[in-house]
Amino acid sequence: MRSRPAEAPKTPAAIGLSLVAVFWLGLIILLPLVTVLFEASKAGVEPFLAAVAEPDTIAAIQLTLLVAAIAVPLNAIFGIAAAWCITRFEFKGKGLLLTIIDLPFTISPVIAGLVWMLLFGAQGWFGAWLRLNDIHIVFALPGLVLATVLVTLPFVARELIPLMNDQGTDEEVAARTLGARGWDIFFRITLPNIKWALLYGVLLCTARAMGEFGAVSVVSGHIRGQTNTLPLQIEILYNQYEAVAAFACASILAGLALITLLLKSVLEWRFAGELAANRRH
Amino acid sequence: MSLTVSNITKTFTKFAALSDVTFEAEPGEFLALLGPSGSGKTTLLRLLAGLDVPDSGAIAFDGDNFLALNARDRRIGMVFQSYALFRHMTVAENIAFGLTVRPAKDRPSKADIKAKVESLLKLIQLEDYGKRFPAQLSGGQRQRVALARALAISPRILLLDEPFGALDALVRKDLRRWLRRIHDETGVTTVFVTHDQEEALDLADRVVVLKEGRIEQIGKPLELYRDPATAFVFEFLGANNQASGTLRGGSVDFGGFSVPAIVKGGSEGAVTARFRPFDTQVSRSGPGFPVKVLSVLPAGANLRLELQGDGGEVYETQHAHDADTSELKAGDTVNLLPTKVYVFA
Ligand SMILES: Nc1ncnc2c1ncn2[C@@H]1O[C@H](COP(=O)(O)OP(=O)(O)OP(=O)(O)O)[C@@H](O)[C@H]1O
Ligand SMILES: [Mg+2]
Numbered sequence: 282m283r284s285r286p287a288e289a290p291k292t293p294a295a296i297g298l299s300l301v302a303v304f305w306l307g308l309i310i311l312l313p314l315v316t317v318l319f320e321a322s323k324a325g326v327e328p329f330l331a332a333v334a335e336p337d338t339i340a341a342i343q344l345t346l347l348v349a350a351i352a353v354p355l356n357a358i359f360g361i362a363a364a365w366c367i368t369r370f371e372f373k374g375k376g377l378l379l380t381i382i383d384l385p386f387t388i389s390p391v392i393a394g395l396v397w398m399l400l401f402g403a404q405g406w407f408g409a410w411l412r413l414n415d416i417h418i419v420f421a422l423p424g425l426v427l428a429t430v431l432v433t434l435p436f437v438a439r440e441l442i443p444l445m446n447d448q449g450t451d452e453e454v455a456a457r458t459l460g461a462r463g464w465d466i467f468f469r470i471t472l473p474n475i476k477w478a479l480l481y482g483v484l485l486c487t488a489r490a491m492g493e494f495g496a497v498s499v500v501s502g503h504i505r506g507q508t509n510t511l512p513l514q515i516e517i518l519y520n521q522y523e524a525v526a527a528f529a530c531a532s533i534l535a536g537l538a539l540i541t542l543l544l545k546s547v548l549e550w551r552f553a554g555e556l557a558a559n560r561r562h
Numbered sequence: 563m564s565l566t567v568s569n570i571t572k573t574f575t576k577f578a579a580l581s582d583v584t585f586e587a588e589p590g591e592f593l594a595l596l597g598p599s600g601s602g603k604t605t606l607l608r609l610l611a612g613l614d615v616p617d618s619g620a621i622a623f624d625g626d627n628f629l630a631l632n633a634r635d636r637r638i639g640m641v642f643q644s645y646a647l648f649r650h651m652t653v654a655e656n657i658a659f660g661l662t663v664r665p666a667k668d669r670p671s672k673a674d675i676k677a678k679v680e681s682l683l684k685l686i687q688l689e690d691y692g693k694r695f696p697a698q699l700s701g702g703q704r705q706r707v708a709l710a711r712a713l714a715i716s717p718r719i720l721l722l723d724e725p726f727g728a729l730d731a732l733v734r735k736d737l738r739r740w741l742r743r744i745h746d747e748t749g750v751t752t753v754f755v756t757h758d759q760e761e762a763l764d765l766a767d768r769v770v771v772l773k774e775g776r777i778e779q780i781g782k783p784l785e786l787y788r789d790p791a792t793a794f795v796f797e798f799l800g801a802n803n804q805a806s807g808t809l810r811g812g813s814v815d816f817g818g819f820s821v822p823a824i825v826k827g828g829s830e831g832a833v834t835a836r837f838r839p840f841d842t843q844v845s846r847s848g849p850g851f852p853v854k855v856l857s858v859l860p861a862g863a864n865l866r867l868e869l870q871g872d873g874g875e876v877y878e879t880q881h882a883h884d885a886d887t888s889e890l891k892a893g894d895t896v897n898l899l900p901t902k903v904y905v906f907a
Contacts, residue, residue, distance in 0.1 A: 452646050459659055460664060461659075469659075
């Protein structure tokens with residue numbers, strides 16, 4: 282059982298610290314969010330709707346959702362597999378693997394994009410071969426997915442590893458002695474035990490995937506209506522002084538992030554009892 | 563349906579956790595594996611369950627070569643020290659797991675599973691707890707659920723790893739009796755791991771004593787207690803005292819008096835003699851080591867004495883209340899006479 286923090290701050294120092302935290306949160310997170318929504322709505326509903334109904338914008342929204350829909354499941358599967366290996370087996374190079382998983386957190390997304398250009402770009406290692414076989418990776422959907430996968434790779438694994446370490450292998454071993462096969466153990470023991478952490482990791486990963494700019498910007502090629510994701514579309518609009526349209530798109534992106542968060546809160550609230558029971562054990 | 567373990571050796575990176583372990587469990591026997599921490603008890607149990615593979619040796623059950631079967635095909639009921647209950651399943655689902663996880667063709671019907679779970683809940687005296695989650699149970703209740711879950715698959719052998727390790731003394735005693743009763747009712751061959759000698763002697767038909775991965779002795783509880791093969795077994799099985807003397811013709815001479823010895827090894831000459839607290843007499847004028855009484859403690863119907871010799875050595879003895887001993891108090895000087903001593907190699 283985890284120890285609980287004390288009820289409410291009472292001392293002047295605690296109250297002071299809380300105020301600082303609230304003020305900082307307001308300044309750094311809420312102010313920009315409010316600004317975006319305010320700017321988008323300033324011109325009124327009609328220009329907003331017109332900007333959103335723009336075919337390029339719709340294409341950008343669809344592309345963003347498509348990239349996330351491919352990248353997130355890939356990283357979820359990778360995250361589960363990596364966490365499984367790391368927490369269930371002893372092997373040489375475990376520390377190295379952990380470091381590599383963290384790498385996308387530490388390197389700039391621009392580099393994550395450049396790597397793919399270096400490999401698959403026209404001048405890249407496989408560039409000539411790809412052109413010969415008429416396969417498009419960069420400046421196309423596969424490139425966008427690769428860049429997004431790389432940048433969002435750690436989210437699921439990082440959520441699962443500490444939890445699976447904590448839970449240990451006892452239950453899986455017990456299931457084995459009771460006659461369960463590999464996949465039965467996974468679906469009936471492992472997965473139910475990690476489902477909340479998995480969901481949380483997936484939601485974070487989704488939010489990050491939809492918002493990714495740097496890496497995607499490098500591999501996209503900025504072909505309007507084809508390879509522009511929502512964040513890229515926003516930048517283009519903004520650079521063309523189409524402020525209303527830019528803020529309209531920005532508010533859609535912010536909206537997607539908020540929906541993700543809302544989803545998480547609703548699930549937490551709905552299954553609060555089960556969550557508590559899981560932690561308590 | 564006996565379990566045969568022959569010449570099992572298991573090494574972890576050069577360190578021998580088990581060396582040449584050989585023993586047998588009779589059909590329906592309740593066997594205890596007793597040994598101090600690190601003696602290889604859990605390692606041995608994991609080999610029996612198929613969770614690990616020995617370096618050499620054989621394990622057979624009822625003619626089957628167990629080493630050729632993997633864990634899930636051995637049909638072994640294992641109860642883990644940590645309980646290892648499935649936290650996201652109710653008590654009833656936990657117990658039913660071994661049945662519901664079977665492939666469709668071998669799986670009992672829903673009604674049969676339900677009936678089985680109910681009978682097991684009754685057996686572990688938790689009839690009304692089927693819908694609870696493990697987190698909502700006490701330690702002793704979890705332990706019982708873990709046992710029911712293991713019994714649900716009608717195991718050929720039941721393996722228990724320090725099942726009462728995490729429980730307080732009273733609950734332990736209670737569960738111990740209960741476990742023995744369950745064993746007698748189901749008749750399943752049981753191997754039980756513990757480092758608590760009292761528990762092993764109290765529960766088991768026979769006890770296998772392990773030390774540093776080797777078997778020191780196998781025997782019935784009374785045999786071990788009365789006829790220990792080594793100094794380790796003697797010391798591990800209960801309170802004991804030591805004194806130096808000279809072994810000569812089946813007795814140990816302590817200089818001035820001599821005591822009959824049970825000789826398990828060693829040669830004539832200087833030896834360390836060991837004796838139990840019960841195998842002693844104290845008197846004011848008879849033969850024995852001159853000792854000072856440090857404390858007099860009641861121990862149920864008996865009296866427990868702590869005594870100190872001239873050289874500072876401390877002895878622990880137990881006596882029935884009688885005219886001589888009842889008057890003793892701290893500070894008295896008496897003579898301590900062992901009535902029976904053991905000499906080991
Ligand atoms: N996976 C492993 N790798 C390396 N050494 C191990 C491993 N498992 C056990 N050992 C070692 O083997 C020895 C026996 O361990 P084991 O767990 O069987 O002891 P035990 O008798 O069950 O002790 P306890 O009463 O403390 O549970 C110990 O010295 C332990 O350190
Ligand atoms: Mg152990």
